[in-house]
Amino acid sequence: MNRIIITVRDEVGVIADISKALADENINIEALNTEVAGEKGVVILTTNESDRALRVLMNAGFRAITDEAMIIRLRDEPGALAKVAEKFKIAGVNIQSMHILNRHAGYANVALTADDEAKAKALLEGEDVL
């Protein structure tokens, strides 16, 4: 199941707005996780209809993307991404892609895919995986 990742401002009612937009279209939220750093955050959710949910959220004005990537939250400091890359390199796991989703209040949310997902997950144990 594809996850939907939404970058949002930390405003009162934003989760309610997301829920309402989906409920109005009879789409069920199966899991929802939020991560807020300062004024901005990331909402990660799975629904029973991922493709339609994405369209509904986009039409409702949310900046939503689908990604099968692992999302990690890192301190936004020099070399933080490189340290993660190094861990993968030492373990012989190839990073297929590593994208910064947003940076705010000293943190960066990063989407990461690797050629061996199971090993990648194991490597990220201890990191702030969303």
Added chain:
Amino acid sequence: MNEPNPLTRAHLDALKREFEELAQRQVGYPCNQSFDYSELTPFLEYTLNNVGDPFHDSNFRSNTHEIEREVIARFASLMHLEQEQAWGYVTSGGTEGNMYGIYMGRELFPDGVVYFSQDTHYSVLKILRVLNVRNIMIKSQENGEIDYEDLRETIRIHRDAPVIFMANIGSTMKGAVDDVSRVRGILDDLAVTNAYIHADAALSGMILPFVEEPQPYGFDAGFDSVSISGHKLIGCPLPCGVVLTKRDYVARIARSIEYVGVLDTTLPGSRNALTPLMLWYAFERLGMDGFRELVAEMLAVAEYAVERFDEFGVPAWRHKNSVTVVFPRPPAEVMRKWQIAPLGDIAHIITMPHVTREMVNEFVDDCVKQKHKQTA
């Protein structure tokens, strides 16, 4: 052909009025609207097609390949690429040029990792997905330039893998220019010999050649390929661009394509034959001096916009040699009236040739008025 029926005529008239209206409020996108290609209207009567490599003969002779080669030669000269080494074609726009550049890098270095900054145009993510190439996004500095230290550290960790670096020569939101010389320096320091640099110079590729003190750009600064938009600074009613690279590289790709029985070295099959004609015509009409004057005026209007914002205490700024003026995201009313592209907390205007000082005045006044209303 018959005249259109009244309903069709009314529809076309309404559409034209809408576009005329929108054109008056277009300040946020880098598209020059000041052009006149009416001399080329007669060419709309023919089925023209530039299918194939412009440097090779085509069986479809209703093409503008010869003119396209002239266009490539002019861009090669602007990008400091020796004519005998220059190869390229007129693309459908900057994205195709960027795709070609990364494709070339991937073909030369199949195990390469693409590095690009957070401020790179969103279309690169699509390209990377299509080409299925390993890639790592590097964080940007606040001003939109890549963070060179993070780039160095990340390359250092993967230095056994070839580097395919995508440089922003005028980033989309902030007009930032990645310092290609510095990136080359990092590669040298780390003894990375297998490296390829593609430059996305969509807008600034037509600015830097015409300023007194440009940031490093061009093939002499380290580019292996570059994508420049045609409909941006030059101005063209049809989206288009140019990709340039070195003939030696293309020869390697051409051989590999020949192996599967296709001699075409461009990405698409059928290609637009009118856009090379339009770009050629623009160069003929304006000439290099004309572009120099145009760029000088655009930069002057950009500076004027910064000053006008400054008068009202709005913290606006721009990079050296950039026509992109960045300022805090204005109220929604302003964005309803004007065509601008905000991103998060910021927005920009881009002082293309059709953006006059009068338009800047009106825009700044609207921003300030609406802000005051909000505060009140």
